[in-house]
Amino acid sequence: MGNLKDDKQRKIGEIVSIVKLVSLLFSGIAFLRHFFNGTSIEEVTSYSFISFLVVILILLSIYFIWSFSNVEKISYKYINIVQLIENIAFIVFFIIVIFYSGKNTSDCKFLFLFIIITSTLQQGMKQGMIVAFISSAFILALDLIMGVPNVQVNKYFENDLILAGVFILTAWPLGFYVKLENEYIRKLEGLANEDGLTGLYNHRFFYDALGEIMEISSKENSLVSMMLLDIDYFKIYNDLNGHQMGDEVLRTIGFILKNSFRKGDVVSRYGGEEFAIILPNTSEAEAIKLAEELRSKIEKTYFIGEENQPNGKVTVSIGISIYPEKAKNSIELFKSADDALYRAKFFDKNRVESYNSILDELKIDTEDEHIDIITSIKTLISVINAKDKYTYGHVERVVIYSRLLADKLELNEKNKKELIYGAYMHDIGKINIPKEILNKNMPLTTEEWEIMKQHSVNGVEIIKSVESLKEIAPLILHHHERYDGKGYPDNLYGDNIPYLVRILTVVDSFDAMTSSRPYNKRKTYQEAVDEIKRCSGTQFDKDIVDSFIQVIMESKNGLGIINP
Template sequence: MNIFEESKQKKIHDIVSVVKLCSLLFSGIIFFKYLFISGNITNNYRYTSYAITSIITAAFMLILIYFIWEFSIIKNINYKYVKIMQLIENFIFIFIFFVLILLSGAQTSQYKILFEFIIITSTIESGMKQGLIMTCISVAIILTMDIVCLPNVQINQYFENDIILSGLFFLTAWPLGYYVKIEKDHIKKLESLANKDGLTDTYNHRAFHDALREQIKSCEKEYKPLSMIFIDIDYFKHYNDFNGHQQGDEVLKKIGLLLNTSVRKGDIVARYGGEEFAIILPYTEEKDAVVIAENMRMQIEKTYFKGEENQPNGKITASMGISTYPNKAKNDVELIKSADDALYRAKFFRKNRVETYSSILDELKNDIEEKHIDVVTSIKTLISVINAKDKYTYGHVERVVMYSRLLADKLQLNDEDKKNLIYGAYMHDIGKINISKEILNKKMPLDKEEWEILKQHSINGVEIIKSVDSLKAVSPLIMYHHERYDGNGYPENLKRENIPYLARVLTVVDSFDAMTSNRPYNKRKTYQKAIEELRRCSGTQFDPHIVEKFIEVIKEIEDTIFL
């Protein structure tokens, strides 16, 4: 139940509780009237008995009232149990009213109208069906009482009168129940308009975030996992450009329908934005989420979409990223970020695939002594701060790590070198934490003083990690990734083979991403122009062998990256 629904139910319960309390108070008055006040108290013994009985009865009524009131303000009880308790409560009230009517004269009682209380409250709480059930039970009790108490009369005046009263009960339950139904349908329609995406009939961005927070709270309370799938349609801009936006909308509709029919009951499908969808999978482990995502990916790939033959891979396909709470993320913000990172990897590695989130920090923690775990966690915080300060750095680190993984395989690095290259790629700009935001984001070329400050970031980065013995092999990458093959780099003007090999590898990757990214003082180059620049600087700025291997990597993935 969402926050709006919970608030609404609480208000209804408060109103109904007041009505039930009033009916109990009226019942107490009737008890006293017919058990005690109507009797002839002729001696002290009888007076004492009546007094004690009165006190016990009063205490019982107060306890009952207190119980009903406490029930009305319970917030944490499961919704399905609330319904059961309401039903039990209604039958208790019917029993109380039945006893009162018997005490006050059975068929001659003037208090048969008490049943109206429970008919009204049950209809408001649970709708027309529940109200009519309570009405039928109440009518059956009243009419049976009339027949049983006067079995041999030819004209049963009480029965005739109670037929009219029964009609009043039904006329209360039916119109009131119908009004409650109309009101619920109206609210559902408004909620649908507010929460649903009009094009795809999935939940919209706002409803997605509300649902995610609610589901995480539920999973946290029950110590259960929650998985998320981020879905992005591959080459969707290309499809729109070639077939038109109206046809693109038809693709979105079709995929929205496919996702809605593919998920399980309780899963939540939302259009996150543009051509991106997100799916919340409550109580789902990562391995199960992968099976679900892979099934959806294959269904999208097998489904025919008009004009898909003009797509780069000849089909409409989708890339998917998965993350899981609490194993991979500690809150909703981290879950979204990590699922998005996994999607980024899926898009990077040739698209039309499912990727799960993996953190470089998790890999680092496996290789680092226990006493330095806090330092590694601090590194993540520092990189997040740098990303917030430097618009260029945001996304740059992730891309450099991706390129480094691919180039490591192309260079056939051993596991140790591959690991150090990836760690170095992740941390190579960590020293920028000491550089001001104004210098990092300056749109004009830096002056001499500012340039000297910026050049210190490699030295500063080594200082940050020097206390961690397990990262000593990474320090040269951070220190020397701005050295040049011809000896004109910084900070130590190293030349050729004097520059550590992995630092030379990182230099090529880092420079390529710098050229193909929008920077404050440099316009983004195309991949072809960046390749030409790598070749032009081969042997001066870059190691020629590494350049050629990296160009092979880029040509293999050139048509699939970031489109």
């Protein structure tokens, strides 16, 4: 943020340094002229030591001012203080020069122009005018105090009235120019950082701000919450009402967002119908409360044509995560908020979801010495998701389906946990499968298929060292077994396949059918339901299929799932 402003300050700092250098050189000339005034050739040597000291002091002053004029070397919050000290120092220094060079008769009074110019450039019209008035007051007061008694016309006072006018007329228009330039820079920054449609910050600014806020939060050990918001069924709204009406929805929601958050919050349009909000120093509970108020406010706002939406209203889904409790860095913070948004979109939409990782739940049940392994497994699953772009979100969906089916089958808490943990990690062995095979856009060869089938065995090898995960090993190893015994790796059949594995097999297969695959056309939910019905009793356990179909039908009607 503020690159234009930073560049401007850096260039002004360079100009100001040169101006101050010139003013010190002029001051040095005045000092030397004072010390050598009326001095004979014989006396020059006696003054050489003093002259040498004066020159050294001037050079040291030049070095000091030159060094500290560079804005980049000074912390932003101390810049104004340093500049104020510099101004005072220069005013005092010029006063000394004027006293040494003739007081009211001095021809060095113009030196104040240098500090008036530099203070106006650096700090604006107000500071420049203050310095101009102080300088004018000094030289005019000096003329009155040091004036010759009984003289009707004080020519020095008359001349210095003109000089005072020059001081003020220098600060005033120069300050006005600086003000206009600052406003222009702010306008340019607005164009660079704002979304033209909604007036919110744009995608670029969001990431710049996130980096800065996370850096501050890391140093101060403070909280950062993130909120991702997505308009439900926005494509349907655009298709029915046209893109101009869709733009009006975006503008209205942008206006609501802009007026719903605090000054320090960063509210941005992330892209399309998605918005991202960064909330510094905000707890998860506070973020959830703000999100619920926002969701309700948008739901109650009338949008033309909203009665034709699947929900009968224009609504939003919101995902929330928090640093450092649920994310270690900005990447994890965004990813976890995005996962929470995905869950909110899946469950009925028009809702707020806070991020909750299956692996975080698992850590509670894991011995301390295995916590690092659990963290590594979480990383591996993220790598797999990135590696196999066609199954992005597959694990989350399988976990959600498994929760729903576990409730329908009334599993006890122990079995429900095992099923969910197994669903989360069932494809972990794909980490060892070459990317070319995972993403191949045509059917696999026999050799490639044999490599792919090894992922279940590889997965068990990865988790076998964690004692608390041993009970889910069968889910990882056997989730591709078939009820008729034609699956892999062990050709188990019927009730020889563990019950939880039979549940996971149905869920995993259904999501595979309804997900985009490189070599297989995605099925609609109804087509997938028909397929698992057809394979009931051969590939799948019939009782589990019947229960799962009930879950899908209820989900379509009550949870907002629509055919892709």
